[in-house]
Amino acid sequence: MLAEDADGYHFGAFRENELLAVISLFEKDGIARFRKFATRPDAQRQGIGSHLLNQVIDKARQLGADKLWCDARLSAAAFYQRFGMEPEGEVFFKDEIPYAKYVLPLSNSPTV
Template sequence: MTIRPIKPEETYPLRHDVLWPDKPVEYVMLDNDADGYHFGAFQETRLLAVISLFVRDGTARFRKFATRPDSQRQGIGTRLLNQVIEEARRLGAHTLWCDARLSAAAFYQRFGMKPEGEVFYKGEIPCSKYVLLLNNQPTV
């Protein structure tokens, strides 16, 4: 498996299929996609997972993290998130955060991310903000 930068539009099909298949594809397009760093995990030419990173004023946020269902629980998401954590550090961020579905909370907690604030809903999906302070903590 390889991880490499990709264009925002390369993320859209996987974002749509995995995260919001019942919405129009435009729903997964972000206004600031052009300002982000987008990464894809590939097995040869097959795109297995995507994640998008946005950094501003020392704070980094990742969004639209999606892994094909048939590729989940194989360490692909772990490798991809580790790469994004390192990229956020490289870009000078001191904090990394995301809005996480509660069904994925244990995954983010493995990286040392902690919930912050109240549970909220995106549609019917319960979510929480998860935050990681980026000092010299090792990745998992």
């Protein structure tokens, strides 16, 4: 839980009432950020995360955001790049895991 959770939009993917994936979207002053994006290991590589991220991109546009961003694990960089997201800034670490900020301008972004 984060202090700002009440200000966000929270999405989940379910199969037969089982939660498979989650993602949360926060928007402020035309900039949207998604966080807490996770898919159960046994549900990965089935398009579930792509579907949720497309929902978040659509919602960010509906909210009037011009840009969407996230802190992405470098191991997932190819996934985010399929959506037109590009790295911005330096690589940083959370614990020992390398991350980068990935940004998507919403005016011309593709959906996957």
